[in-house]
Amino acid sequence: MASYRFASVYVDPKGSPIRALYKHLGEPGMISFAGGYPDPQLFDEEGLRQASERAFANSKGCLEYGATEGTPGLKNEIVRLMHTRGVSTRPENIIVTTGSQQAFDLVLRVMVEKGDRVLVEQPTYSTNIQAVHAYQANVQSVPVTADGLDVEALERMLASARVSGQLPKLLYTIPNFSNPSGATMPRERRIRLLQLAAQYQLLLVEDDPYGGLRFKGEAVPSLMALAGEVPGAQDWVVHLSSLSKIVAPGLRVGWAVAPVEILRRCSVAKQSADVGSSPWTQSIAAEYLSGGRMTTHLEHICAAYGAKCRALADGLRRELGEALAFHEPSGGMFIWARLTGTVTASELLERAIARGVMFVPGEGFQVDSSDPFTLRLSFATPTLDEVALGTRRLGEALADALARKSPQALPA
């Protein structure tokens, strides 16, 4: 190898722990609870085909360069979509991005430089831990309870940070059906979080790709929707969302809603990052959103994911019983669980892959004091039959792992 002088972050970079499992996906009969991938069977293929045809016929601009912030047509549809979610905004406050992943990256670019303090939830989405590390930030984690971000712990951290003069610049949070915890923050916690943001000038980056996937209970308004109720909070919320989980990830259409001063800088950053997102896929997305199929489609996929979630929770209880503790979520794609015995998640994974089932060990979702007994299971992709078979295999894999740990415990 040539003696390349890489930037320090990329001398020996760690890739995504989820993508590292990709190679096993193709193994015959493998059942995957690993990736957070929407079920392709649930795509509205006919609706997308029609949207694609209309996009090509109606907007010649779809072949040309477009505005860096996004096409006016899609931005208007996003304004309407956000309105149905209780957020009143305008096209000037929106930037269309290549998935909400890019939206977070752009916010980091314009806000964070080496040594800045950035807060994330623990556990949180592994790729976004990577994203923050790429900016050489000083990342710290705030614990998550069954009700999401522990706002009291955050308050203590902020109070002590003020004393040391090291206030964090931003907090990344997934308040709805968090990846990986599945937790949803109740309204009162959100209000308290907004008060802290205003008090400590802490930018809240609210990532909401899963909010549309609620299959039971009542929706809780987003931080951005609630910000108007808390004096001074509106300046301190950036809201990220995406069509990846509710329409199709292949579109690569996400967005940020943000105060204009932040948005303008994200746009400059996006110029040098990629000039602008594809006006073609933006036109398809706009045609799909305006095509009137979204409400029915969402009802359909929420019902399907709800059934899968129940099947996974039931299967885990049936096959692993007391050996696995977890809360059943009300939406999204994930169950976060903890092994209660002596087998770690990595040990279980090794046996599970041999049995033809996969999940993601929890360590990649944790910044510090990592708990090796945690794991993330996604119910999004497998069928109900695969969920039943996969949980049975998990139970068998746990027995295998236990047997390997204490061979003397095996029957003769």
Add this chain to the structure above:
Amino acid sequence: MASYRFASVYVDPKGSPIRALYKHLGEPGMISFAGGYPDPQLFDEEGLRQASERAFANSKGCLEYGATEGTPGLKNEIVRLMHTRGVSTRPENIIVTTGSQQAFDLVLRVMVEKGDRVLVEQPTYSTNIQAVHAYQANVQSVPVTADGLDVEALERMLASARVSGQLPKLLYTIPNFSNPSGATMPRERRIRLLQLAAQYQLLLVEDDPYGGLRFKGEAVPSLMALAGEVPGAQDWVVHLSSLSKIVAPGLRVGWAVAPVEILRRCSVAKQSADVGSSPWTQSIAAEYLSGGRMTTHLEHICAAYGAKCRALADGLRRELGEALAFHEPSGGMFIWARLTGTVTASELLERAIARGVMFVPGEGFQVDSSDPFTLRLSFATPTLDEVALGTRRLGEALADALARKSPQALPA
């Protein structure tokens, strides 16, 4: 405005000088020599419509997440395309990106950090000066002659940098029909450049979006195609290219060909930048490239751009005569010119916009010792009639600017 603590680069960021002219584009009758935008009249719309239909029918994966490095189908087509350009490569050396802009950004991410020395040509593409500044690099420029990068000047810079122990990490170059200079580096210069790269372990980032747009003369092999002839050089070339100028920018499909060690890191960087490019547009691109229309299409657009280039050069000579000096390029989209009198490019632009014609002043393309008399004119978008009318307006605008400068010189 809230007291946001932006990253230092984004406290008061400068946007693209080209995108800043966008607002005038909509003015009635405006003729633009400003943006480097392919002529929408030259898109192979029928071919792209067919490719889009085939992509949807043939690859269900186009709606799902894909591999971060790009879809196997498109990577194979890129291998074939690169082969027709004299470059022998493999899918493992290719990453598909959202335009070549993102490819450059990813290379910068993995190679450059604050204070590192980075070399660019002077003049060079404005957005990529921005891109390098975003990484807080110490940017220095190497002069460009009518034959592209001045390799002797580079050699002197490298020799003196070795003495000071401050060797630059990479050099960004556009060897074919450069944006903005229009210059093409002859083969001997390329060989010499490759020798210097190997000698000084200088990574050459070769950006080649325009190479396919040659309308006269013989093609010169790319740096990557020639690297095999220079011992040690193959490790030191990253090649960027794109379908934006030869097929359609709305696809947002570009790529990098690079040594595996660099490519693997670009892939990790792309995970946190945007997870991966759209498999949908990648499928459309792959279907288009495999569809057999590319050769005829390229002949068609090269002839059209050649005619436009001649029209612009003739018009400039006819309407501005000795007042404007320039070299006529053999391909690409740009003429780089210099006003020989007392009127600067910004002064001319102000009068030109009033007359209904636009171009880009050269200052945005220069890192240091900026020459205010230079300008970039693109012949890509306007029709032949618009080129004739636009150059006449430029001549009138120059007369206006001169009159304003020395009112006493006006006839009574």
